Amino acid sequence: MIFSEEQINNYMDQAIGEALQAKERAEVPIGCVIVDNQTGEVIGRGSNEREETQDAIKHAEIIAIEQACKAVGSWRLEHTSLFVTLEPCPMCAGAIINSRIEEVIFGASDPKAGSVGSIVNLLTETRYNHQPEVLANVKEQETGDLLRNFFREIRRKK
Amino acid sequence: MIFSEEQINNYMDQAIGEALQAKERAEVPIGCVIVDNQTGEVIGRGSNEREETQDAIKHAEIIAIEQACKAVGSWRLEHTSLFVTLEPCPMCAGAIINSRIEEVIFGASDPKAGSVGSIVNLLTETRYNHQPEVLANVKEQETGDLLRNFFREIRRKK
Numbered sequence A, B: 001m002i003f004s005e006e007q008i009n010n011y012m013d014q015a016i017g018e019a020l021q022a023k024e025r026a027e028v029p030i031g032c033v034i035v036d037n038q039t040g041e042v043i044g045r046g047s048n049e050r051e052e053t054q055d056a057i058k059h060a061e062i063i064a065i066e067q068a069c070k071a072v073g074s075w076r077l078e079h080t081s082l083f084v085t086l087e088p089c090p091m092c093a094g095a096i097i098n099s100r101i102e103e104v105i106f107g108a109s110d111p112k113a114g115s116v117g118s119i120v121n122l123l124t125e126t127r128y129n130h131q132p133e134v135l136a137n138v139k140e141q142e143t144g145d146l147l148r149n150f151f152r153e154i155r156r157k158k
Helices: A005-024 A060-072 A090-098 A140-157 B005-024 B060-072 B090-098 B140-157
Strands: A031-036 A042-047 A080-086 A103-108 A133-135 B031-036 B042-047 B080-086 B103-108 B133-135
Touching: A005 A031, A005 A042, A005 A060, A005 A080, A005 A103, A005 A140, A031 A060, A042 A060, A060 A080, A060 A090, A080 A140, A090 B090, A103 A140, B005 B031, B005 B042, B005 B060, B005 B080, B005 B103, B005 B140, B031 B060, B042 B060, B060 B080, B060 B090, B080 B140, B103 B140
Parallel strands: A080 A103, A103 A133, B080 B103, B103 B133
Antiparallel strands: A031 A042, A031 A080, B031 B042, B031 B080
């Protein structure tokens, strides 16, 4: 890993901040930040926008990756790390491969769609042309509680 | 399959038309159309825009899916079919799962990134919450030649 434990926790806190913004908009609370590994600067941010946009592509990671590509002026995000509160789905894991992101740090595992260890692990598949480093389950309890509490509140309202 | 062989060939020709437009913009020629299964209308079109936009997400399928979501006003594309000239990569296969597309018809297989049979098959994985029907290798020679000729020309210019 490029960053220290303290830095990793700090960036995950920023991803959690993005997730909380999604929650305020009644979206499933998932958040993501992308960091330039050389400067430590956050160059992409995203939170889940699927419901408000009614667009299947608008996951937190995709929004952050598109913003980071704009920031660096390239589809290659080789010297960057992606922090996300939930294990990426196959679409987002594929987008991470396509953009050559160097490191992926995620919070809670996702048994329903997670594609970085839960259902499949796309990021260790050596037949793809890129394999990022992965650190799983950072702030697992906090990122998991965010989702569990959100769905508990929804069920209570029904 | 919902459509007849003649209809499938016709929609694949439209996807090839999109791929040819990408080629004119010096993009790797990959094209996609999404069809409403009830009306037969094309509700989404896309061709590869990765180089011109320098955006890792801008694959033909993603562009077509976002357009189709706008057309139907929903992230759910349940009664639609997606026609694409090349086997989808993991990102695009994941986007197909996420948008609940009913049928996927693709042209040439992609040994380097194909995730509908070549490297993995994400669309038959029953632990994801959706499995579309798949028809592989429609107009395989024509869609494959499109790519082979494109890369041959690039090598010649170097």
